[in-house]
Amino acid sequence: MDKRTELEKLGEFGLIDKLAENIKIHHASTVKGIGDDCAVIDAGEKYMLVTTDTLVENIHFNLMYSPLKHLGYKSAVVNFSDIYAMNGDVRQIVVSIAVSNRFSIEAIEEIYDGIKKACELYQVDLVGGDTTSSTGGLIITITAIGEVAKDEIVYRAGGAEKELLVVSGNLGAAFMGLQILERERQIYLENPSVQPALEGVDYILERQLKPEARKDVVHFLKTLDVKPTSMIDISDGLASEILHLCKAGDLGCTIYDEKIPIDQETFSNAREFNLDPTTCALNGGEDYELLFSIKQSDYDKIKDSEHLKVIGHYTDKNSGANIVARDGSVVALKAQGWNHFSAE
């Protein structure tokens, strides 16, 4: 181990690619390994879906403003989101928590209360876990198990040229919520007697602290008889996810700035922070909305839904991934997303 390459050099996705090199698959039941929102296992009649996500104190959350119950809830929901992104349904989770002695039993129970609350709401069974101590902060790793009928599964790959790109809900809100919380934290650190200014920002704070996964969208599409041709959940920002879909599908895309759904509260707070709302949506992350493609012939089925918005379409690979700005200029999409390794 003479060579030393810094983590930030590769970034998260470069690292995943590197670690995935030379992995040998031994079992026919392993349908899909690394490279989608979930691993896919052939369980006979159905596919089982497996995904894991870790939330680390002071990287993914700050206990100064994250209530423990919300944190538990969020740590479950971010995993559910990956299962829905495969068009599946979540069945079970196992929870692994590492905490230092500065946490009391009541504190761990609060985290678990949040996890149980999410399980109750999304109809998921908490079936196991591991609780251990850590010498540093709090770390929560949840692995979710889901299932999906074999003919219902949707991968990142599978889209085709001219198919429509659709997002659920709205984007950038969780990122703006984080900006508010960080601002108030700084103010508090400088002067603990100042009351936090959190009025009129309930929606974006909730999107950050207690996000929801779009189980409803997956079920809604089924009732409309629309099966996405490709899908991913938006955890790292719209730009990053679109590039994942294009790469997986060997496609390009054109999306339109003016079509990206942004809530009014996100918009006005972005302005207040001198941030471009579109940039918040493209690069903010933690939205846990779904981004998917549908056949043009399915457009009529979704066009009246207030929760779904067509933002563009797939193109051929050589055209690249582009965004058309409001002034008509065309800009290549870049994923700035999150790079946890360069943040420190």
Add this chain to the structure above:
Amino acid sequence: MDKRTELEKLGEFGLIDKLAENIKIHHASTVKGIGDDCAVIDAGEKYMLVTTDTLVENIHFNLMYSPLKHLGYKSAVVNFSDIYAMNGDVRQIVVSIAVSNRFSIEAIEEIYDGIKKACELYQVDLVGGDTTSSTGGLIITITAIGEVAKDEIVYRAGGAEKELLVVSGNLGAAFMGLQILERERQIYLENPSVQPALEGVDYILERQLKPEARKDVVHFLKTLDVKPTSMIDISDGLASEILHLCKAGDLGCTIYDEKIPIDQETFSNAREFNLDPTTCALNGGEDYELLFSIKQSDYDKIKDSEHLKVIGHYTDKNSGANIVARDGSVVALKAQGWNHFSAE
């Protein structure tokens, strides 16, 4: 959250019991939740097994003497062990690693090399994961997925009075390996120029640094046509695991000190450390051997195996869990095991 109860008050198992309270199961496919070596999910033809384990730097390992590759190997194997303890076979794992910036890409690759090596040897598919940064040390969480034919599954519960208690391999070696490593670490900290005295202790060091899971025992029992009636893996020390089996099966037991298998290297090093070898076996932990019960009628099938040792038998619950010392005196078994929360 006004009340504050310290973690050490409950211990790991008390905490698990507390957190498992009020968990509602929504899906018929959840056959077994918290309370065995794995969760059990009905996948149609077979049962799927799910287990998760976290290794935390400076709690479960010390990088001063744990080579990263061994550490990766061990973090995979400890999960495999839980699947074998249900009489299953491991199929897939997902890996979650949190590291600080002090780790290079090459360091993470070494950990993965160890994980891949274990996967290769045990025929397991690495199908996904999450790599993120941490502000503290290194934390590895692995979730393993296994499968088992429905009529082959073995739980902790299921034993009966008079059935024989059997252990594979030998016990206490990993614990003695740890004592050696800790002693050398202390010596090194006091005087870095002293060469570590690690001669003649290869076996016990390997049991600590690069343990194996007993896939071979599970397969061997099948070839003998012996199906254990109850089983658990020995991760927290023999005493703790026996008490788990007795509690799950609503039984008592009698085991015999003189029958507990202890390797000569473990024995002589224990003596050198002024430790009772039996105590090391009972409370040491990290053996990853299997402890199981068999019907008396199966005794003849296993009695000639050098890898299996009958150490006692189940009794009725009211007799309690006891160990018969070499002098014939009877002592109630107590689990001292590991309590990570009181260690700091």
